[in-house]
Amino acid sequence: MSDTSFVRTEMLPPKPAPVSQVGVVKWMRENLFSGPLNTALTVFGLLVTAWLVQAGAPWLIHGVWNANSLTECRTIIAERWGPEATGACWAIIRVRWNQFLFGFYPVEEYWRLFLTFAGLFLALAPVLFDALPRKLIWGTLLYPLVAFWLLWGGPVWGPVGVLVGFALMGLAFTRLAPKLGVPVAAGAGLILAAVVWLYAVGPFESAMQSVLPLALPEVVSDKFGGFLLALVIGVTAIVVSLPLGILLALGRQSDMVMVKALSVGMIEFIRGVPLITLLFTASLLLQYFLPPGTTFDLILRVVILVTLFAAAYIAEVIRGGLAALPRGQYEAADALGLDYWQAQRLIIMPQALKISIPGIVSSFIGLFKDTTLVTFVGLFDPLKGISGVVRSDMAWKGTYWEPYIFVAVIFFLFNFSMSRYSMYLERKLKRDHR
Amino acid sequence: MALASDPPKDGFRLSMLIYDTRFRSITIQIVVLLLFLAGLVWLLHNAYVNLEAKGKDFDFHFLWTRAGYDLAQTLIPYSNDDTHFRALIEGLLNTLLVSVLGCILATVLGTVIGVLRLSHNWLVARIMTVYVETFRNIPLLLWILLMGTILAETRPVPKDFRVTEAMKAAGEEPKASMWLFDSIAVTNRGTNVPAPVFDNSLGVVDIGWNLPVSLNALAVIAVMAASFWGWRRFMARAKAVQETTGRRPVTWWPSLLILFAPIIALLYALGFHLDYPKITKFDFTGGFQMLHSFTALLIALTLYTAAFIAEIVRAGIQAISKGQSEAAYALGLRPGRTMSLVILPQALRVIVPPLISQFLNLTKNSSLAIAVSYMDLRGTLGGITLNQTGRELECMLLMMLIYLTISLTISSLMNIYNKSIKLKER
Numbered sequence: 001m002s003d004t005s006f007v008r009t010e011m012l013p014p015k016p017a018p019v020s021q022v023g024v025v026k027w028m029r030e031n032l033f034s035g036p037l038n039t040a041l042t043v044f045g046l047l048v049t050a051w052l053v054q055a056g057a058p059w060l061i062h063g064v065w066n067a068n069s070l071t072e073c074r075t076i077i078a079e080r081w082g083p084e085a086t087g088a089c090w091a092i093i094r095v096r097w098n099q100f101l102f103g104f105y106p107v108e109e110y111w112r113l114f115l116t117f118a119g120l121f122l123a124l125a126p127v128l129f130d131a132l133p134r135k136l137i138w139g140t141l142l143y144p145l146v147a148f149w150l151l152w153g154g155p156v157w158g159p160v161g162v163l164v165g166f167a168l169m170g171l172a173f174t175r176l177a178p179k180l181g182v183p184v185a186a187g188a189g190l191i192l193a194a195v196v197w198l199y200a201v202g203p204f205e206s207a208m209q210s211v212l213p214l215a216l217p218e219v220v221s222d223k224f225g226g227f228l229l230a231l232v233i234g235v236t237a238i239v240v241s242l243p244l245g246i247l248l249a250l251g252r253q254s255d256m257v258m259v260k261a262l263s264v265g266m267i268e269f270i271r272g273v274p275l276i277t278l279l280f281t282a283s284l285l286l287q288y289f290l291p292p293g294t295t296f297d298l299i300l301r302v303v304i305l306v307t308l309f310a311a312a313y314i315a316e317v318i319r320g321g322l323a324a325l326p327r328g329q330y331e332a333a334d335a336l337g338l339d340y341w342q343a344q345r346l347i348i349m350p351q352a353l354k355i356s357i358p359g360i361v362s363s364f365i366g367l368f369k370d371t372t373l374v375t376f377v378g379l380f381d382p383l384k385g386i387s388g389v390v391r392s393d394m395a396w397k398g399t400y401w402e403p404y405i406f407v408a409v410i411f412f413l414f415n416f417s418m419s420r421y422s423m424y425l426e427r428k429l430k431r432d433h434r
Numbered sequence: 435m436a437l438a439s440d441p442p443k444d445g446f447r448l449s450m451l452i453y454d455t456r457f458r459s460i461t462i463q464i465v466v467l468l469l470f471l472a473g474l475v476w477l478l479h480n481a482y483v484n485l486e487a488k489g490k491d492f493d494f495h496f497l498w499t500r501a502g503y504d505l506a507q508t509l510i511p512y513s514n515d516d517t518h519f520r521a522l523i524e525g526l527l528n529t530l531l532v533s534v535l536g537c538i539l540a541t542v543l544g545t546v547i548g549v550l551r552l553s554h555n556w557l558v559a560r561i562m563t564v565y566v567e568t569f570r571n572i573p574l575l576l577w578i579l580l581m582g583t584i585l586a587e588t589r590p591v592p593k594d595f596r597v598t599e600a601m602k603a604a605g606e607e608p609k610a611s612m613w614l615f616d617s618i619a620v621t622n623r624g625t626n627v628p629a630p631v632f633d634n635s636l637g638v639v640d641i642g643w644n645l646p647v648s649l650n651a652l653a654v655i656a657v658m659a660a661s662f663w664g665w666r667r668f669m670a671r672a673k674a675v676q677e678t679t680g681r682r683p684v685t686w687w688p689s690l691l692i693l694f695a696p697i698i699a700l701l702y703a704l705g706f707h708l709d710y711p712k713i714t715k716f717d718f719t720g721g722f723q724m725l726h727s728f729t730a731l732l733i734a735l736t737l738y739t740a741a742f743i744a745e746i747v748r749a750g751i752q753a754i755s756k757g758q759s760e761a762a763y764a765l766g767l768r769p770g771r772t773m774s775l776v777i778l779p780q781a782l783r784v785i786v787p788p789l790i791s792q793f794l795n796l797t798k799n800s801s802l803a804i805a806v807s808y809m810d811l812r813g814t815l816g817g818i819t820l821n822q823t824g825r826e827l828e829c830m831l832l833m834m835l836i837y838l839t840i841s842l843t844i845s846s847l848m849n850i851y852n853k854s855i856k857l858k859e860r
Contacts, residue, residue: 031556049561272838369572
């Protein structure tokens with residue numbers, strides 16, 4: 001009977017999947033056209049994209065980089081693309097590049113800015129990437145004073161005197177802390193440093209200057225502008241506001257009624273008013289509250305208030321992080337016999353800060369964006385101040401989009417990279433294995 | 435139980451204030467208090483000396499003197515003969531107007547964007563991501579300036595909307611046209627929108643302090659509230675009937691009737707119609723003109739805040755685990771009820787606190803009105819009044835106090851809400 005039936009002895013090759021189930025078609029069916037609503041949304045999205053492209057693309061493509069005035073730009077565009085064509089006049093950026101970046105900083109001193117900027121990366125590297133040798137952190141700590149001296153100029157002995165004050169503060173703190181506890185030692189160190197700064201730095205500077213004159217030409221704050229100003233305010237405020245925010249957050253959680261009340265009062269006051277009123281306070285009111293005759297650099301005043309503003313927000317973010325820690329962590333630290341500051345440093349803060357990273361970084365981004373508001377107290381921020389100056393030139397009257405787009409792109413690059421770095425950090429520090 | 439080391443019993447020594455942990459915190463607090471008070475006294479003393487030197491004093495009587503400046507757009511009547519205080523109130527109302535409208539619009543837009551960002555539609559999700567990243571990473575000031583520029587520089591002048599007889603004869607189109615069936619015209623001067631008009635108006639009544647209240651508006655609000663209350667009663671009755679007899683009465687057409695019939699009847703009786711803006715020789719007449727300063731600020735605040743709200747909404751939805759909706763389906767709940775009974779109550783607990791803080795941010799950011807010269811609180815009290823009277827200290831302190839009051843009021847309301855929805859544990 002074996003010859004009556006047919007038995008297949010080998011497997012048939014599998015048939016290819018239907019066209020609708022593989023490749024681009026399948027992907028489009030699943031992701032773009034999976035239902036009436038989705039199809040409508042896709043069509044709508046395509047329409048919006050197409051409209052944006054047809055509105056913006058010719059203008060961008062027709063852009064002119066080499067010209068000396070807006071009229072020249074328009075002539076070139078009309079010659080190249082016909083009389084009806086519109087186009088971007090990027091020449092304004094090329095011609096006024098230095099002003100957008102550095103404000104009115106003297107051209108022959110630009111090397112100082114480049115040096116400061118390069119130094120910023122060297123100083124940031126050991127903080128951002130822990131693969132680097134730890135010794136580099138000393139350079140980071142030294143950097144602010146070097147940057148200050150490079151940017152503003154003047155005799156080098158002033159910053160050196162300030163550095164001596166910091167060194168004395170550190171020395172006093174490390175000597176006194178084991179005996180007197182952290183707050184008392186910190187207070188004593190601060191008082192010592194303040195005395196040095198107020199009474200010793202001035203004589204020290206003039207004495208050393210007469211012995212060994214070593215000075216850079218001074219640049220006054222009015223000359224600062226553009227992204228230089230945004231970076232000076234932004235970076236300083238970011239660096240100072242984080243430790244200040246941590247202290248405020250700890251103060252808010254403190255058992256000491258006075259400390260807690262002061263911290264809460266300060267945080268709530270600063271968070272309750274718009275930054276712009278604080279900036280006006282810096283420019284209008286601070287003169288009332290300082291001893292008569294005190295002159296105080298406007299950038300410094302603005303930096304102080306922006307820092308306080310950011311610190312209040314960061315304090316709230318960190319408070320959230322502290323609240324998210326289970327009580328057991330505090331109890332375990334107590335059980336190990338750690339004192340308050342050891343517990344904070346070794347157990348609580350590393351975890352609380354890790355939880356608060358996204359919030360802290362978005363505060364930083366907000367702070368960097370807010371540096372544009374200094375335009376309202378008469379400083380030349382890149383967005384309104386410098387653009388206004390550039391536009392008041394007859395040659396560039398009537399250019400609106402180009403400066404805005406340029407400034408927007410630069411801000412976007414800074415802030416976007418900050419947020420991506422925070423995501424990287426979150427992933428790196430993630431300890432739960434899910 | 436004996437402690438390992440009993441506290442020392444011998445008498446109190448002064449050094450214990452620093453060395454003994456039992457007293458140290460009190461010492462620190464007293465020192466902090468003293469430093470704080472010393473700092474405060476120092477600041478106040480400086481202020482006193484400085485004011486003295488400039489021949490100024492510290493009082494708020496200037497608020498009741500004549501302001502002498504005009505405001506372009508106000509919610510309650512104002513003339514330059516009114517007091518600075520009245521100007522302050524106008525500014526405050528303008529701040530609140532743009533903030534409240536901005537919060538509502540930003541919430542709607544933000545929710546839509548946040549939901550679409552989670553959509554399975556690849557294209558739409560990408561577009562929304564680009565939107566959110568663009569608006570979050572670029573300063574608000576730029577958006578405000580940009581909106582102001584777009585409205586003031588790229589819109590046509592009013593006479594471009596005009597159609598003359600000659601153009602009609604030649605069959606030419608005007609250079610610019612109105613939107614939405616010839617009801618809205620956006621010119622470089624402002625946005626002209628239709629205004630509501632009542633032919634048989636009930637009139638206005640002055641409730642004192644030159645505050646006219648339109649009786650028409652009051653009547654409309656009263657009727658709408660009454661209809662809503664009636665509808666609630668009707669629905670409760672329907673539910674009661676359903677629970678006793680097991681059969682639900684028809685509700686859809688009585689609902690529509692109760693909700694809309696009275697208000698339509700009222701509007702008809704009052705002779706309600708819309709007054710459309712019309713182009714005359716040089717400018718639009720009729721209707722209502724919104725200034726570009728207001729529109730630009732509102733649009734910029736809305737678009738900017740919506741990006742943040744979208745992220746909050748997305749986080750809130752993602753925070754609810756899939757098991758919740760699956761469990762609800764397993765219990766036999768339909769999708770609508772799953773949303774309203776299971777998902778939303780949990781998601782709102784995550785969404786509402788940061789949402790309120792975005793509302794606060796928007797209110798505070800509205801002070802950037804200065805960039806487009808919108809006359810908000812900072813423009814009146816902190817701007818013209820301050821410059822005219824030269825009373826920086828009083829004006830700035832008052833302005834901070836007002837902003838602080840708004841913020842603290844909203845955040846204390848939020849705290850009450852948070853307490854009420856907090857997970858009850860242990």
